[in-house]
Each structure stands twice: as C-alpha cells, then as structure tokens.
Amino acid sequence: MKYSKQREALLTLLRSTHSHPSADWLYENLRKEFPNISLGTVYRNLAVLADSGEIMKIQTSSNKEHFDGFIDKHHHFVCRGCDKIFDVSIDGIEKAEKQAAEKLDADVEGSSLVFYGICKECSQNN
Amino acid sequence: MKYSKQREALLTLLRSTHSHPSADWLYENLRKEFPNISLGTVYRNLAVLADSGEIMKIQTSSNKEHFDGFIDKHHHFVCRGCDKIFDVSIDGIEKAEKQAAEKLDADVEGSSLVFYGICKECSQNN
DNA sequence: ATCAATAATAATAATCATTACTGATTTACA
C-alpha cells in the first residue's frame, strides 16, 4: 500500500466530521482541494481503508453506503425525518453477540445495530 | 389495495422459505407459475407489502435488498463464507432501544441488529 | 540523485440493482 495525498486527504476529511458521509459527499468536498479527483479514487480508497480497518462502512435502510472515520465500538440512529445519522453508544451488545453465537453455534465476529425513528430536532419541528 | 394473483403468489412464496430471498430470486421462482411476470411487479409488490407491514426488508452489508416473510421480532446472522442469512432471536433489545432513546432524546421506533461471522457449516468445511 | 517496479491516479465505460414510465389488462363495486 503506497502513500497517496488523495487517500490521506480522504481520511482526514472523514475524521473531521461526525456526519457519516457518503462517497459522493466526500467526492464533492475533496474536489475543493483536488479539483481533478475521480469518484473512482474515492470509492477505491474507501474500500481500501475499510478493509484495513481504519474506517467503517455503515449500512442503513437507504440504498447508499455511508462511512464513519471513527471505529470505536458504537452504534447508529437514523432519523426518518431528516435522514441524518447519529452516534449512540449502547452497552451489553457483546452479550447479544455471545447469545447469537451460542444459539447458532457460529463464530460471531461482529454486529451492526442501527436504530430507526425520529430525532429530537425533527419531532420539535412538527 | 386491490387483489392480484401475482402479489398473493409472491407473499406465499416468501412465506414458504426462511432463506431471506432477494428480488431476483423471487422473480426467477415466480416465473415458474407466471412466465410473463415482470421484475417491476416483484419490486412494486415487495414495496407495497413492506409498507403495509406484511413482510420485512433486511439490510445487510451486501448491496442488495433481502426480504423476510416473517415479521415476528427477530434478528439475523450473515455468514461471510456462504452469504446465507440465518434467523436468530435475541432478548433484551428493547432495553437497548430504550437506552438509545434516552441518550439521544429521540423517538426510537425500531432497530435492526445483524450479526456477522462464519456459520457452523462453513467453519466445519475448512 | 536516478531508475525501474508497481501502486495509485483521472477519466471513462460498464455493471448491477432498483425505479419510473407507458399503454394494456384486471379488479372492485355501483
């Protein structure tokens, strides 16, 4: 894995926000610094960084991948009003993973827990 | 919502398996009974049935939607070896939802919990 | 510092899943 300015800028950008951006948002914002950057470069580096465990891919009910530069154990809440993704930490999930492993007799390596609903701001604006 | 043979057959087919099929699998299998059925019909009815709460859309790390004809509260385990989706019931998730709602001061309507790892069969075959 | 090997890039084309559109058919029900 060779160094590249683009990859570093991508990682820096991703770690500068807690908004869990998508590939095209990252692309648009990287263009400020690299006007010629290619969307393919963004996707490729997101894949590389996710594979190496430096960032995290988030799966929501939208058909779009979102990314998180922070890989500490936490979960997400997706507002169906504004589609924003919020961080939230819940404890006791290891217990659930253990429970699943036992029930299925499988090797559970990880899990994804996403909450859905209406965020504070959206419920106030209605 | 008007009755249609296609929608009924789709629902019956989806409820005949626990394999959590994708739209194209359902399409291919419905063609046995309806050789002219359209993929659009499958997608439309999946959306209609999911909206009305009769079936459930499953989100995994694959960029493909999967569907579940059984809507009782349960969770899923995705094997990264064979990509199969297994059902698993975990208790105590309501507590996690409550915890998230309190932490975010949000209205949590539901959650999705997906486990990842290697299933029993795959770990035996290696 | 220069050079060759190779990884990364920009640009673009291709793919894949899903959604939208259209005109014909089917269902519900007055």
Place this chain on the structure above:
DNA sequence: TGTAAATCAGTAATGATTATTATTATTGAT
C-alpha cells in the same frame, strides 16, 4: 354490465458502485 382505479408486462431510465486503461506518483535499490 360498465366504469374507475389499481395492477400488470414490457421497457427505458436512474443511481450507486465497480472495472478498464493509459498516465502519473511513490518506493526502495542502485
């Protein structure tokens, strides 16, 4: 039965992601 509305099949369009290719940048060794 007749009519309005929902659903259909067929097909085109969209949107996100991935693959291709020729060029450029990084690396480690001379």
